[in-house]
Amino acid sequence: MKDKNIHIGKLIQAFVKENNINSAQLARDICKTRQNIYDLYKRDDVEVKLLLAISEALHHNFFEDIYPSEKKTQNNIDTVFDALKKIVSERMMDN
Numbered sequence: 473m474k475d476k477n478i479h480i481g482k483l484i485q486a487f488v489k490e491n492n493i494n495s496a497q498l499a500r501d502i503c504k505t506r507q508n509i510y511d512l513y514k515r516d517d518v519e520v521k522l523l524l525a526i527s528e529a530l531h532h533n534f535f536e537d538i539y540p541s542e543k544k545t546q547n548n549i550d551t552v553f554d555a556l557k558k559i560v561s562e563r564m565m566d567n
């Protein structure tokens with residue numbers, strides 16, 4: 473299983489900063505407020521639905537970041553993450 477110490481909010485914040493993305497625009501893209509985005513950066517976990525919306529808005533698959541393919545084991549969580557990563561990839565291609 474992936475390292476439990478991952479802080480998804482910081483991961484998203486770093487991506488936003490590295491790519492010069494405006495937090496206010498991200499908020500608009502996912503129908504949240506700018507304050508929601510700043511609060512998100514402080515969170516160490518994020519609901520799957522929200523992470524999917526963020527991945528789509530930023531055209532980046534954060535599911536792959538938190539559970540990389542090369543570290544897979546054969547169990548049910550792999551199947552779930554594979555399905556989520558596929559959904560994100562397909563939705564990003566549609567945009």
